Amino acid sequence: xxxxxYAGKILWIDLTREKIEAKPFPEDLAERYLGGAGIxxxxxxxxxxxxxxPLSPENVLMFATGPLTGTLFPQACRYIVAxxxxxxxxxxxxxxxxxxxxxxxxxxxxAIIFLGRASKPVYLWIEDDLxxxxxxxxxxxxxxxxxxxxxxxxxxxxxxxxCIGPAGENLVRYAAIMNDRYxxxxxxxxxxxxxSKNLKAIAIRGSKDIEVADPEAYMEHVKEWHEKMLSxxxxxxxxxxxxxxxxxxxxxxxxxxxxxxxxxxxxxxxxIGGEVIYRKYLVKxxxxxxxxxxxxxxxxxxxxxxxxxxxxxEYETLCSLGSRCGISNIEAILYxxxxxxxxxxxxxxxxxxxxxxxxxxxxxLISKDELDALDLRFGNHEAMIELxxxxxxxxxxxxxxxxxxxxxxxxxxxxxEKYVMHVKGQEIASQDPxxxxxxxxxxxxxxxxxxxxxxxxxxxxxxxxxEIRERFGPQYLPEIAxxxxxxxxxxxxxxxxxxxxxxxxxxxxxxxxxxxPVFFYEDIAxxxxxxxxxxxxxxxLRLIGERIVNLNRAFNIRLGITRKDDSLPERLTKVPEPAxxxxxxxxxxxxxxxxxxxxxxxxxKTGKPTYEKLAxxxxxxxxxxxxxxxxxxxxxx
Amino acid sequence: MPYIYADPxxxxxxxxxALVCSFRYFKVxxxxxxxxxxxxKEPAIDLVIACRNCDDAPCINSCPRGAIKKTSKGIIVIxxxxxxxxxxxxxxxxxxxxxxPPGEKxxxxxxxxxxxxxxxxxxxxxxxxxxxEALAKRVxxxxxxxxxxxxxxxxxxx
Numbered sequence: 001x002x003x004x005x006y007a008g009k010i011l012w013i014d015l016t017r018e019k020i021e022a023k024p025f026p027e028d029l030a031e032r033y034l035g036g037a038g039i040x041x042x043x044x045x046x047x048x049x050x051x052x053x054p055l056s057p058e059n060v061l062m063f064a065t066g067p068l069t070g071t072l073f074p075q076a077c078r079y080i081v082a083x084x085x086x087x088x089x090x091x092x093x094x095x096x097x098x099x100x101x102x103x104x105x106x107x108x109x110x111a112i113i114f115l116g117r118a119s120k121p122v123y124l125w126i127e128d129d130l131x132x133x134x135x136x137x138x139x140x141x142x143x144x145x146x147x148x149x150x151x152x153x154x155x156x157x158x159x160x161x162x163c164i165g166p167a168g169e170n171l172v173r174y175a176a177i178m179n180d181r182y183x184x185x186x187x188x189x190x191x192x193x194x195x196s197k198n199l200k201a202i203a204i205r206g207s208k209d210i211e212v213a214d215p216e217a218y219m220e221h222v223k224e225w226h227e228k229m230l231s232x233x234x235x236x237x238x239x240x241x242x243x244x245x246x247x248x249x250x251x252x253x254x255x256x257x258x259x260x261x262x263x264x265x266x267x268x269x270x271x272i273g274g275e276v277i278y279r280k281y282l283v284k285x286x287x288x289x290x291x292x293x294x295x296x297x298x299x300x301x302x303x304x305x306x307x308x309x310x311x312x313x314e315y316e317t318l319c320s321l322g323s324r325c326g327i328s329n330i331e332a333i334l335y336x337x338x339x340x341x342x343x344x345x346x347x348x349x350x351x352x353x354x355x356x357x358x359x360x361x362x363x364x365l366i367s368k369d370e371l372d373a374l375d376l377r378f379g380n381h382e383a384m385i386e387l388x389x390x391x392x393x394x395x396x397x398x399x400x401x402x403x404x405x406x407x408x409x410x411x412x413x414x415x416x417e418k419y420v421m422h423v424k425g426q427e428i429a430s431q432d433p434x435x436x437x438x439x440x441x442x443x444x445x446x447x448x449x450x451x452x453x454x455x456x457x458x459x460x461x462x463x464x465x466x467e468i469r470e471r472f473g474p475q476y477l478p479e480i481a482x483x484x485x486x487x488x489x490x491x492x493x494x495x496x497x498x499x500x501x502x503x504x505x506x507x508x509x510x511x512x513x514x515x516x517p518v519f520f521y522e523d524i525a526x527x528x529x530x531x532x533x534x535x536x537x538x539x540x541l542r543l544i545g546e547r548i549v550n551l552n553r554a555f556n557i558r559l560g561i562t563r564k565d566d567s568l569p570e571r572l573t574k575v576p577e578p579a580x581x582x583x584x585x586x587x588x589x590x591x592x593x594x595x596x597x598x599x600x601x602x603x604x605k606t607g608k609p610t611y612e613k614l615a616x617x618x619x620x621x622x623x624x625x626x627x628x629x630x631x632x633x634x635x636x637x
Numbered sequence: 638m639p640y641i642y643a644d645p646x647x648x649x650x651x652x653x654x655a656l657v658c659s660f661r662y663f664k665v666x667x668x669x670x671x672x673x674x675x676x677x678k679e680p681a682i683d684l685v686i687a688c689r690n691c692d693d694a695p696c697i698n699s700c701p702r703g704a705i706k707k708t709s710k711g712i713i714v715i716x717x718x719x720x721x722x723x724x725x726x727x728x729x730x731x732x733x734x735x736x737x738p739p740g741e742k743x744x745x746x747x748x749x750x751x752x753x754x755x756x757x758x759x760x761x762x763x764x765x766x767x768x769x770e771a772l773a774k775r776v777x778x779x780x781x782x783x784x785x786x787x788x789x790x791x792x793x794x795x
Contacts, residue, residue, distance in 0.1 A: 290656065
């Protein structure tokens with residue numbers, strides 16, 4: 001690999017045949033897809049047969065870092081893990097920070113691709129050039145924290161571990177992959193894919209160098225980036241609260257889901273928000289590798305019955321296990337967070353699935369008998385905690401709930417489907433889009449099913465008007481900055497998606513690049529130039545972003561996804577917000593979708609990229625593949 | 638004697654100091670080539686380890702070639718011309734603050750250049766003065782505060 005910053009190699013692990021091979025990272029892939037989300041999107045489009053069962057050996061699981069991962073760019077600690085999702089049956093991906101991804105690069109690898117299925121449980125041990133599949137006999141069945149400890153006993157305290165917990169082993173469809181104990185690549189069930197491959201963990205010690213292209217200029221750039229990041233007015237509040245004070249902020253704008261997304265305000269929000277956590281439970285802020293914002297929390301609950309200590313929580317978890325379930329007992333929520341981490345569960349889908357069951361129970365659609373005699377009212381925190389155990393081990397009703405709310409409702413029927421808050425099978429996270437229209441579109445359109453983070457259109461959330469003007473131009477103001485207006489949101493979400501996939505391809509965090517919006521394309525281009533020697537302009541980066549989004553879309557339309565799937569539950573598009581600042585609002589989805597498809601150059605009727613569009617993005621081979629499969633047609637001209 | 642110190646409950650474990658250090662002396666990014674290292678230990682401890690420039694330094698006494706000396710400012714330095722990489726000093730150092738990084742022949746150690754201090758995003762690094770014993774007391778103090786905060790409120794490590 002001629003480019004610096006990269007480790008230059010991709011590990012191919014065939015679990016069935018126990019074959020390990022390190023292949024060079026192709027330069028043209030770096031130029032066209034950067035790394036991370038980009039190379040996963042490209043390689044998995046080619047590697048995954050669309051017909052495969054996501055939990056079969058034929059699915060392919062890929063971990064990838066970006067060229068900036070492990071460098072001194074602020075928050076350059078991220079990796080992506082991707083596969084066909086067992087939760088949605090379409091494109092699946094999850095992301096996490098921590099120290100694991102930099103360690104993988106220091107060991108000399110940008111990415112790992114897992115094929116097949118091991119005949120018995122194994123883990124992968126990487127120590128620079130030594131790469132070995134080892135028996136997971138001692139760790140299979142163990143929790144995340146136990147696994148981390150046992151592997152550190154075996155290989156030394158300084159190793160970095162990514163693993164699955166019992167949830168992944170038991171193929172819970174929203175099982176997470178956990179790294180560095182508390183960091184979660186949580187969404188779309190990547191932990192279940194790992195479990196289906198009989199792969200328990202990846203433990204790494206790396207001691208190689210990450211080189212930079214322009215050592216003379218590098219440190220000056222680093223100093224500039226760091227100053228820019230640290231002097232941002234958002235940074236002190238990130239340090240103090242992490243993401244926890246979003247509870248208070250989202251309550252203020254009526255975007256805090258409560259009671260299974262019935263409403264966007266929660267009367268007891270102050271009991272579960274940033275202030276109470278800062279005062280009573282925060283031990284200290286912890287940072288991921290090269291992270292200047294340190295939004296990671298380390299918290300402790302000192303009293304029974306919810307005594308626990310560890311990483312988190314994030315806003316998403318406080319809402320999913322809290323307001324969403326009508327629960328205001330903060331110690332139960334913190335314990336639930338700890339438990340999800342330790343069991344390897346996505347807190348969002350877990351909380352959302354439980355809150356769906358709670359609503360159905362209160363409406364009499366699911367009986368107490370079906371719930372192992374649990375009195376599953378909103379607010380019952382003991383039941384919530386018990387269900388998390390049951391789900392991870394698929395015990396009793398947990399076996400049903402482990403399928404996710406969408407599948408569970410399909411099995412039960414009786415009108416419970418109406419209360420599933422999902423898109424394409426994945427549960428909607430902690431955003432009531434009736435209070436922020438752009439979020440509604442982003443969730444409906446995202447590649448991995450309901451997902452606020454794919455487009456992450458947070459600029460209109462609390463009014464970054466200056467940045468909106470700089471990034472999109474003044475002609476769209478004021479509507480584009482108005483969270484309750486659907487106008488220009490198709491354009492905005494498209495632009496945000498293109499940028500966010502670039503960020504996920506270079507291996508840095510969305511914090512610092514999107515919220516607060518400190519760094520933009522030109523900074524990333526400069527970072528790639530001095531770090532890697534990649535001569536990619538801002539304009540090229542925009543094209544790469546668009547290419548990746550189109551590739552994810554191609555992956556999905558090959559599986560039958562069309563405009564009709566880019567939908568939201570009726571609760572959000574037909575039922576006016578019942579309370580709070582957004583009272584009376586619905587999500588005007590169709591209007592925004594029309595604009596979005598137009599901006600994308602996709603067919604507005606089907607939501608499919610056109611042959612010409614794909615070809616113009618350098619994806620002619622993909623266009624031909626879709627043509628051959630009869631998924632798209634060439635236009636008449 | 639001067640050395641780099643950080644309160645383990647203030648340090649967030651981002652390892653920016655280690656990257657800055659490896660870049661300054663090796664022009665690469667690699668925490669395993671840094672003269673300052675961060676040890677993360679449950680619960681919630683991020684401990685920065687850099688040479689303490691001990692008064693009665695075991696590394697100086699251990700060197701068979703007389704390659705390790707203390708400057709007038711109290712900083713222990715290794716004469717790379719004299720050093721043959723035998724590793725005696727590495728064994729002698731009680732903190733592993735002096736070690737031979739991967740791919741190198743001679744040991745490295747912190748010489749208190751301060752490059753990391755300026756780049757610490759938390760501003761928790763500082764140059765401390767004192768003997769090894771004094772530091773031990775500080776670390777012990779931090780540990781006891783941690784116990785006081787956490788353990789006395791009912792938490793016990795399981």
